[in-house]
Amino acid sequence: MTDPQDTTSDRRPGGRTARVRAQVLDAVRAELAESGHEGLTMEGVATRAGVHRATVYRRWRDVAGLLVDVIDAAGEVDWQPPDTGSLRGDLTALNQEIQESLVVRPSLPLALMAASFQSEQAARAQTRLWADRYAQCEILVERAVDRGELPEDTDARSLLIAATAPLYHELVLLRAEPDAQLPKRAAEAAALAAAAGAFAGRNEESP
Known part of the structure; x- marks a missing residue:
């Protein structure tokens, strides 16, 4: 059963969606490494990624959603x-x-x-x-x-x-x-x- 609070999806996006995800997750990693969790914001990630913040909110909803997807992405590495x-x-x-x-x-x-x-x-x-x-x-x-x-x-x-x-x-x-x-x-x-x-x-x- 899917956790209703889980902001990630089981699907693996392709095309433009995949590029946006990669840009955003790279931005999350950079923000985390530089400022830690305390400095991580949706707006900061959107700006660093060069993505409209509405896109970030729509897909990840909040900072917790960004963190979950970054960690899940680490598990996708071969x-x-x-x-x-x-x-x-x-x-x-x-x-x-x-x-x-x-x-x-x-x-x-x-x-x-x-x-x-x-x-x-x-x-x-x-x-x-x-x-x-x-x-x-x-x-x-x-x-x-x-x-x-x-x-x-x-x-x-x-x-x-x-x-x-x-x-x-x-x-x-x-x-x-x-x-x-x-x-x-x-x-x-x-x-x-x-x-x-x-x-x-x-x-x-x-x-």
């Missing part, structure tokens, strides 16, 4: 998880991508995280995006199991969270300076724990 031939290599490469997205200034991912605390609709959209990304990355664990690197009953989601969480803890919560070794160190720690069975059997129901 992104593929790393495939280096080993679990440690895959997790390290994944962490390096995450770190790069968080340390660039201004950082759009950080701006979207902040915005999600101000908008329930954006928070739901971001939860969907994160869930999809973790689901995509489960292939890293499946390949590692096939290679004999991990126990067969390893819980992929728990392992992926353990491997990536240090990046968000250091860079988002503590606002620490980027550490070039952190992606590899966090990946290796999670891979070692997983190989020892730390994440085995997590999908089984408790007795």
